Amino acid sequence: MSSTNRLLDETSLYLQQHAHNPVEWYPWGPEALQKAREQNKPILLSIGYSACHWCHVMAHESFEDLEVTEVMNRLYINIKVDREERPDLDKIYQTAFQLLNQRGGGWPLNVILTPDDHTPFFAGTYFPRDPKHGLPPFTEVLQKVEAFYRENEGDIRQQNRALQEAMAQMQPGGGGGGGTGSGTLDSSPLDAARHQLAQNYDSTYGGFGQPPKFPYPSNLERLMRHWFSTALNDSPDRQAHDMLRLTLHGMGSGGLYDQLGGGFYRYSVDEKWIIPHFEKMLYDNGALLQLYSEAWQALGDPVFKRIASETGEWVMREMQSPEGGYYSTLDADSEGEEGKFYVWTPAEVKDLLSDEEYAVTAPHYGLDRAANFEGRWHLHVYTGLEEIAGQLSISVEQARKQLQSARNKLFTAREQRIRPGRDEKILTAWNGLMIKGMACAGRHLQRQDFIDSAGRAVDFIRQTLYVEQRLLATCKDGKTHLMAYLDDYAFLLDGLLELLQARWRDEDMALARQLADVLLTHFEDKQHGGFYFTANDHEQLFHRPKPTLDESIPAGNGIAAYALQRLGHLLGEVRYLDAAERTLQMSWPGITELPYAHCALLLALEEHLNPPQLIILRGRRDAMAQWHARCDRTYSPARLCFAIPAEARELPGLLDERQLTDADVTAYPCSGAHCQPAITEREALQPLLQERELPS
Structure with missing residues (x-):
């Protein structure tokens, strides 16, 4: 006899996959939390995602087994969470796992919380139904932990206080973590990151670390920018160049890349990039699309152009909804077998x-x-x-x-063939990453269809996920919910600035300003600098993190500082520049301690020390086309070029001063706070551009 629980109507495919379990699952929310308090039952919080292999294994072994679920239902209030929809919960409970177990966590994450304050006092990952792999059976774990909770409440409360204090101490800037960095911001972490990456580099096959090998696009972007900056100063770092090229070729010619359909899988299980874990994630492909298109422009290798083109085509073909938003994931499995497709x-x-x-x-x-x-x-x-x-x-x-x-x-x-499952929830943050990837590739590959695709995704977010000037985090089948997080605002802002360089629309600039203002109003730590992962009117959780370390996606604080800084230069808005600098100061102790793990923040640091070259073009669209193409012709990562057409209205900040003239096109060049006279002859722009370019 089939049964359903409270997960059936959720937007998450992962939660829906558990909707017919005999477990009395709840989504995270007031109903479950109140019931735990009233019954004084500990909470079993189980976190995973739809493409997670061991999540599926544990679901089949334990969450579909009547003996196991009887114990779960009798002793606990059971809450299932999709980490992709609730990264706030995942971040804090993964951190708690690391502190409780003194090692890294993963998925499935199974955490047991006290019912009143939701502090974890036990944390594990996968547990089998029957004893194997040196692990005890799940029912034994559940019964022992519940008994300990009943018999040792005082010890648990003491441990919980220590855990909360430890997590506060880990918080960058404030919370007992040393406050805002007071040192002078300098370029030393940029060089240090380059050397740390070299120490972890696989000189035979490319990439970093031991198998499983992940693509780490933020690391590769750092190498590309480092090589370019040294080449611009007539002392090119050939090792950085070679590390970048070998890794890009290794991934692109390997099994990490879908040689027939385009797009990258999650990671390689071997050092040679031959066999992947076959799931395809939107966020990986957004970053890699940007990276390969920029590498084509920087290095001129036609292989990189082909890979970027095929990846963008795969995104439009398989990952973009008819309404415009980008789907989240393709599963690794089809017909019950990984990679069969x-x-x-x-x-x-x-x-x-x-x-x-x-x-x-x-x-x-x-x-x-x-x-x-x-x-x-x-x-x-x-x-x-x-x-x-x-x-x-x-x-x-x-x-x-x-x-x-x-x-x-x-x-x-x-x-x-029978296709892998597709998780069709649309996440604002991941869409921001892909909007940037598609807009960037559209510019560098001269693919208007990519730019149009990014514009359709922005329109979908504006029409569906932007309500009363605040973002929502997720949408599926027309249902939108969950207050958006730091990553949603920062990644979308960054994507909009890239798209505006590819194609100007007044409404996109208006949205970018609104997102930036929400970051400053609702996410910024006014006292210590930086941005919290959740807004000040978000549901209050037992910890409010300020993420600075890059993970599988770049750190929200890094991208927020980078994008706000660029927007600040564009508009002459000091508030945005100051917020970016405060973020760098807040993060400075961590950046200097472990530079290579802060590559997103290093982007912001680099442009804080050397502000980008900013070219504003005004004129008719057709007249500006050649000027715009010349600005985009070569790799120059610290150049921003915006072609604002004559029909643009109500331009904000400094842009309002960039007026149309009697000339067909007028260019307004600036670098940081230093602006040069307007230029009306294209030949006069050439020397300024060449200052930031490598010789042809």
Whole structure:
């Protein structure tokens, strides 16, 4: 007999996946929290997400088992949380896990809380139904913890106070954590980060650390900016250049990248980038789309252009809703097997291709080698086309045409398979990352369709997730809810500034200003600097973090400081510049201690020390096109160019002073607070641009 619980009507696919469990699940909210207080039952808080493999395992083993769920329902108030919709809860309880267990956490995260103040006194991750992997059975854990709660309340209260004090001490800036940094901001962390990245670098295959290997786009962006700044000063850091290029090629030619359909998977399980964990996350691909498009412009490698183009096309094809917002995730599994949608056998491939196509495709993707994934083949570039062309006595161009024809056929055949599940909730923060990626790639690749895609996503957010000048965090099937977090405002603001460079719209600038003002009004720590993850009118939780460390996505404080700083220069708005500087001061002790883990904040630091070059163009759209294209022609990460058409109205701040003139186009160049005379001849702009560019 099937049953349902209170998760059935939630917007989260992950919660809906548990809606038919015999567990009496609640979503996080007043009903569950009040019931825990009234019954004096500890809360079992279980956090995961829809594409999490071990979350699925624990669900099947324990949350669908009647013996296990009887214990859960009898002893606890059970709350299920999607970490993608409630990153506020995930951040604080992952931190608590680390303090309680003295090691990093993960998902599923299972935390047991006191019913009155929701402080965790026990935290674990995966527990099996039956004892295995050296772990006790879940029912035994539940019964022992509940008994300890009943018999040792005083000890638990003492531990809870110590945990709360420890979390306050960890808070950057205030909370006992040393206050605002008082040192002079300088460039030393930029060089230190470069050297720390080199120490963790895999010189054989690229990337950082040991398997599982993640793409870490923030680290690679830091290397690219570092190389560029040294090259601009006539002393190029060749090692940084080579680290960047090898890693981008390793990821792009490896199995981390979908060689047929575009887009990147979550991480590689091996050091060679061959076999991934097959889920595709929107946030990874937003950052990598930006990175590869910028790398194409910076390094001129056509492989990077192809990868960025294919990734953007995949986003529009598979991850953008008809209404415009971007979906969250593609699952790793289809038909109950990880990777089944993506893998092949040589016989399947041979049946679909001509002999000439197979002769190129088999050695290129390793189909002439041993199977690499559970008896099947996951496509990965083993042999380059130049070598294959030589072996077959054909031209490289012929080999390229045969491969492209084969890829088209294989992709068409793959489209007929049963697809992986797609999590169709639309998250504001992740959309902000993809809006930036699509707008950036649109500019660098001259892809108007990418720019239009980003604009449609912004329109969706404005129409659906922006209510009474405040953002909501998530939407699915027309249902929007949850107060937005720091990341929602910061990432969307950053994406809007990128989109405005690709295509000006007055309403996008108005939205950017509104988001910035909400950050200062509702998120900023006025006393110590920086931004809290939750607003001052958010539900009060037992801890209010101020995240500065980059994780799988960049730190909200870093992107907030970076975007506010750029907006401040654009508008001449000192409030935004001051808030960015206070954030850097607040974060300075952490930045100097572990620079490479603060790459988002290093972006802001770099532009605080060396303000970006700002070019405002005014004129007719058609007349400005060549001027705009010249400003965007080369990689210059510290240049902002906005082409504001004649029909723009009610421009804010300094922009209102950038008036139309009798000339077809007028350029207003500035750097920080220093502005130069207006320019009406395109040739006169050339020397100013070349100051921030590498020689052709």
